[in-house]
Amino acid sequence: VPHGPVLGYREPACDDPETEQAALAAVDYINRHLPHGYKHILNQIDSVKVWPRRPTGEVFDLEIDTLETTCHVLDPTPLANCSVRQLKEHAVEGDCDFNVLKQDGQFSVLSAKCDSSPDSAEDVHKVCPDCPLLAPLNDSRVVHAVEAALATFNAQKSGSYFQLVEISRAQFVPLPASVSVEFAVAATDCVAKEVVDPAKCNLLAEKQYGFCKGMVTENVAGGEDVAVTCTVFQTQPVLPQPQPDGAEAGPLTPAQGSAAPALSPAGLPAASLVVGPRAV
């Protein structure tokens, strides 16, 4: 039986500056550990309980809502400069439970559990009746559009051949009939104009990622027109990432070294993140 008074929790306001600091630390943690998809930004703090922690510090038990931005997780753009995905583009929200430790004025994440889900079709069409919805990422038309866009990108450039890392987003546009896709790529040790068998190309040790937007449109001649624009990011030296106590590093780091598209079971751009123990 512990001596002294039983330690209880306190409930500061959700918009209290200290609560917001804890929530921002949580969002930063999400974006550093998302395996694929887009960076998320804080939208609302749903609830907060602050537990004293022995021998020192406090643990913030937080429920927060996030929104998807237009910055891919491999994009080095600071979150503050990323735009929130708008409702008419078919927004995606995140729902997260966090335990964040505050000790010596520093916040660190003890545990995280997040699920993301796209807005409902009904809600999208309320604000924009004709806007296309998100398409399943494993749809054959989506996969074909990505392959065509990537081939066009590689054909247009000199230097490294870029491999597909993941398909991030896709929509079927009705008029003109088109498939709009967004996907991440990475540089390989092959030269783009000399590639015979892309399967034999290897990702560079010093990773160089890129992010592409493509549009494949059926034309009147029965063929298709392909438009693609890619942004290639600066190379990323391989650095070990610090992990919270009890967290597993393996499955949560971005898909570095893998060229396989990362899809959710439903083929939709939903992501989940579960890290560390839930105990306070």
Next chain:
Amino acid sequence: KVAQPSVPAPEGPVPVVRPCPGRIRYFNI
């Protein structure tokens, strides 16, 4: 004798403090 001090009544409804959930920064979906 004990006199009741004059306390002015607040004008209009007293604002309700809702500590949670916090403000929506962008939009709700």
